[in-house]
Amino acid sequence: MEKKPYVISNVGMTLDGKLATINNDSRISCEEDLIRVHKIRANVDGIMVGIGTVLKDDPRLTVHKIKSDRNPVRIVVDSKLRVPLNARVLNKDAKTIIATTEDSDEEKEKKIKILEDMGIEIVRCGRGKVDLKKLMEILYDKGIKSILLEGGGTLNWGMFKEGLVDEVSVYIAPKIFGGKDAPTYVDGEGFKTVDECVKLELKNFYRLGEGIVLEFKVKK
Numbered sequence: 532m533e534k535k536p537y538v539i540s541n542v543g544m545t546l547d548g549k550l551a552t553i554n555n556d557s558r559i560s561c562e563e564d565l566i567r568v569h570k571i572r573a574n575v576d577g578i579m580v581g582i583g584t585v586l587k588d589d590p591r592l593t594v595h596k597i598k599s600d601r602n603p604v605r606i607v608v609d610s611k612l613r614v615p616l617n618a619r620v621l622n623k624d625a626k627t628i629i630a631t632t633e634d635s636d637e638e639k640e641k642k643i644k645i646l647e648d649m650g651i652e653i654v655r656c657g658r659g660k661v662d663l664k665k666l667m668e669i670l671y672d673k674g675i676k677s678i679l680l681e682g683g684g685t686l687n688w689g690m691f692k693e694g695l696v697d698e699v700s701v702y703i704a705p706k707i708f709g710g711k712d713a714p715t716y717v718d719g720e721g722f723k724t725v726d727e728c729v730k731l732e733l734k735n736f737y738r739l740g741e742g743i744v745l746e747f748k749v750k751k
């Protein structure tokens with residue numbers, strides 16, 4: 532696939548690979564790591580999350596831990612258009628694109644109109660769930676050449692499965708959350724065999740605050 536943004540997947544996870552506790556407490560990264568993430572945010576064209584993350588964390592998705600004169604475009608992948616109208620990701624601090632499906636009903640069309648009146652751009656691709664490959668092409672054509680993918684586990688799975696991630700950086704905190712239903716770095720259905728899995732090449736690792744950062748390139 533030629534026309535796609537360069538995608539960096541980043542999370543803060545526990546040693547057991549969790550993104551949050553079973554009660555959705557996702558405070559994993561130390562302050563030093565959040566500053567590292569905001570340095571990446573300041574250098575990409577877009578920050579992308581799934582609607583699950585918006586509903587659970589109500590993130591701002593701006594550069595607010597370091598000084599920066601620009602905010603990337605915020606991209607929310609939201610098949611059923613569940614985004615609350617008072618979500619912080621819809622505020623005026625940065626441009627926001629909501630990616631949803633081409634499926635249509637009266638209620639959805641009404642909500643699209645409200646969101647567009649609020650200045651939110653709506654991109655429609657796919658049926659049932661957002662077609663992530665098509666979305667990448669559309670975003671590239673809009674000038675978004677690099678994206679920081681910030682989860683959660685369901686969207687991460689979709690992006691890895693489609694081969695759309697180029698680089699991985701993870702912060703591993705010295706914590707163990709446990710819980711088979713706690714969100715992990717990559718959820719979804721999972722690959723059935725080792726042959727199918729995503730293969731990575733370790734590029735760098737270092738101590739940061741109380742934890743460790745690992746950086747990989749995705750083998751294509």
Ligand SMILES: NC(=O)C1=CN([C@@H]2O[C@H](COP(=O)(O)OP(=O)(O)OC[C@H]3O[C@@H](n4cnc5c(N)ncnc54)[C@H](O)[C@@H]3O)[C@@H](O)[C@H]2O)C=CC1
Nearest residue numbers: 542543550551557581582583584661682683684685686689
């Ligand atoms: N520690 C960390 O670094 C982070 C933690 N989190 C945590 O992750 C959890 C949220 O994760 P999830 O519930 O998995 O939600 P998610 O943020 O991955 O969003 C999933 C949603 O994405 C949408 N979607 C549309 N098309 C899709 C496609 N083709 N493939 C995949 N998804 C598609 C669907 O509407 C789906 O419900 C929260 O507990 C949050 O706190 C989230 C981000 C980072």
Ligand SMILES: Nc1nc(O)c(N)c(N[C@@H]2O[C@H](COP(=O)(O)O)[C@@H](O)[C@H]2O)n1
Nearest residue numbers: 542543557559560588590591592593681
């Ligand atoms: N890197 C990282 N470490 C953690 O411990 C986290 N919980 C997250 N969460 C991601 O950051 C978003 C919050 O962004 P704002 O500070 O509100 O701008 C959250 O929605 C997750 O995508 N990340």
